[in-house]
Amino acid sequence: MLKLLFHTELSLGLAQAVVVAITAILVAILASRRGAPMQREIPLALLRGLVQILLIGFLLAVLLRGPWWTALPLLVGMILMAANIVRRRAREIPETYTLSLICLAAGAGVVIAVMTLLGIITPDIRMLVPVGSMVIAQNMNIQSLFLNRFLGELRSHTGEIESALALGASTDTAVSPYLRAAFHASLIPATDNLRSLGIVWIPGIMAGMILSGSSPVYAALYQFVILSMIFTAGGLSCLTATYLVPRRVFTHNQQLRIRG
Amino acid sequence: MKLPAVECAQLTRTVSVAGSARALVQDITFQLERGLVLAILGPSGAGKTSLLRMLNRLDEPTSGTVLLDGQDYRPIPPQELRRHMGMVMQRPYLFPGTVAFNIQYGPAQRGVSLSQLQTDTLLEQVGLANYGSQDARTLSGGESQRVAIARALANDPEVLLLDEPTSALDDVSKQAVESLLSSLVHARHLTCVWVTHDRAQARRVADLAVLLEAGRQVAFGQPETLKELIDA
Numbered sequence: 505m506l507k508l509l510f511h512t513e514l515s516l517g518l519a520q521a522v523v524v525a526i527t528a529i530l531v532a533i534l535a536s537r538r539g540a541p542m543q544r545e546i547p548l549a550l551l552r553g554l555v556q557i558l559l560i561g562f563l564l565a566v567l568l569r570g571p572w573w574t575a576l577p578l579l580v581g582m583i584l585m586a587a588n589i590v591r592r593r594a595r596e597i598p599e600t601y602t603l604s605l606i607c608l609a610a611g612a613g614v615v616i617a618v619m620t621l622l623g624i625i626t627p628d629i630r631m632l633v634p635v636g637s638m639v640i641a642q643n644m645n646i647q648s649l650f651l652n653r654f655l656g657e658l659r660s661h662t663g664e665i666e667s668a669l670a671l672g673a674s675t676d677t678a679v680s681p682y683l684r685a686a687f688h689a690s691l692i693p694a695t696d697n698l699r700s701l702g703i704v705w706i707p708g709i710m711a712g713m714i715l716s717g718s719s720p721v722y723a724a725l726y727q728f729v730i731l732s733m734i735f736t737a738g739g740l741s742c743l744t745a746t747y748l749v750p751r752r753v754f755t756h757n758q759q760l761r762i763r764g
Numbered sequence: 765m766k767l768p769a770v771e772c773a774q775l776t777r778t779v780s781v782a783g784s785a786r787a788l789v790q791d792i793t794f795q796l797e798r799g800l801v802l803a804i805l806g807p808s809g810a811g812k813t814s815l816l817r818m819l820n821r822l823d824e825p826t827s828g829t830v831l832l833d834g835q836d837y838r839p840i841p842p843q844e845l846r847r848h849m850g851m852v853m854q855r856p857y858l859f860p861g862t863v864a865f866n867i868q869y870g871p872a873q874r875g876v877s878l879s880q881l882q883t884d885t886l887l888e889q890v891g892l893a894n895y896g897s898q899d900a901r902t903l904s905g906g907e908s909q910r911v912a913i914a915r916a917l918a919n920d921p922e923v924l925l926l927d928e929p930t931s932a933l934d935d936v937s938k939q940a941v942e943s944l945l946s947s948l949v950h951a952r953h954l955t956c957v958w959v960t961h962d963r964a965q966a967r968r969v970a971d972l973a974v975l976l977e978a979g980r981q982v983a984f985g986q987p988e989t990l991k992e993l994i995d996a
Binding site for chain 2: 663664668669
């Protein structure tokens with residue numbers, strides 16, 4: 505129907521964006537009426553997402569003409585921004601930005617670098633930027649889930665953690681069950697994506713590759729590669745966090761900073 | 765000269781609330797000799813638990829310190845300090861697993877494996893013989909608190925810190941746990957700091973009492989001599 509009203513690619517794209525944004529806002533209003541206050545957060549997130557993706561679209565239009573290494577500052581910038589978004593989910597943890605940055609670099613950063621060196625990601629800006637951004641974005645979500653869940657566990661198990669400390673446990677031992685719970689919970693979406701691949705959903709990149717002329721079998725294999733990279737990056741970043749987080753939630757005298 | 769087992773020297777803890785400093789506990793000073801029981805009394809919010817938590821350094825004093833056998837406790841590594849200062853909290857907070865796992869938890873932290881016999885003996889002492897293999901989640905409140913007591917004793921502490929250990933229990937369990945604690949403390953010659961809001965309990969169990977009000981030490985002495993002040 506929209507195609508009848510909008511004849512250029514740009515105007516059609518804008519119209520499609522407005523329609524889906526309105527749908528999302530309606531859902532946010534309905535959710536707010538059910539007691540989940542989202543009416544402010546969702547429109548802002550939609551607007552922000554639209555502006556950012558348009559900016560990156562324009563930037564890519566320029567960068568795609570350049571050499572492969574122009575992707576590097578873009579990917580580094582994405583990791584810096586992702587760390588800032590993760591920080592907001594766990595403000596109570598001291599130095600969360602540094603923590604998130606190290607974890608994302610250890611996860612998405614290492615995976616993108618190694619996969620590029622191995623030739624799994626072609627060192628071409630057309631490949632590096634979209635694939636790299638997918639890995640970074642999903643890693644960011646996994647990292648946010650990890651820290652958010654861990655904070656929740658800390659608050660609801662303060663008594664158990666301090667009981668363990670009072671019995672002479674180290675800080676690492678006292679929080680290890682809750683780090684494990686956060687680690688497991690944060691990787692559930694990535695694990696379920698791998699588990700349901702091809703059965704429940706056919707991801708966009710596979711559809712895109714088929715549309716651009718790749719063999720469906722290669723497209724399917726590459727989709728699996730990307731989801732595996734996302735899982736690996738998420739796992740690595742959360743694993744790094746399990747080592748770094750205890751130092752931040754306890755004082756140097758092994759006292760819990762964040763209590764329920 | 766015999767040094768007191770636990771000595772508080774102007775112990776103070778201040779926290780920042782909405783940008784301004786608030787003293788939870790201020791200038792607490794007392795001496796407690798080995799083998800004696802000290803009750804910390806006071807109304808809700810008087811700073812009883814805050815004081816107790818500083819004794820095993822779950823919280824950090826802002827100023828002042830604690831002396832153990834005459835030695836400042838600050839250079840002692842917290843893990844080692846906490847092993848010597850066993851603590852039983854108001855709620856037992858048992859770990860998931862069996863009762864035996866809970867009993868063996870403390871010694872395991874320093875690489876000591878408590879034998880089956882040692883575990884059974886501790887459980888017997890708290891009146892829970894043959895409970896070792898039971899899932900800790902299936903216990904009643906009174907049973908859980910007994911496990912928490914045995915768990916603290918498994919570390920063989922010299923000082924036992926009790927944070928209102930009977931306040932979350934029903935009347936029957938309350939009396940039983942109080943008697944159990946009193947007998948264990950005397951049998952093991954433990955130095956004990958017992959937080960309670962129950963004045964009658966303080967008179968029953970303690971040799972000495974500290975009375976707190978709004979974080980300040982109002983009185984220190986034998987419960988009987990402080991009777992009028994405590995009852996006021």
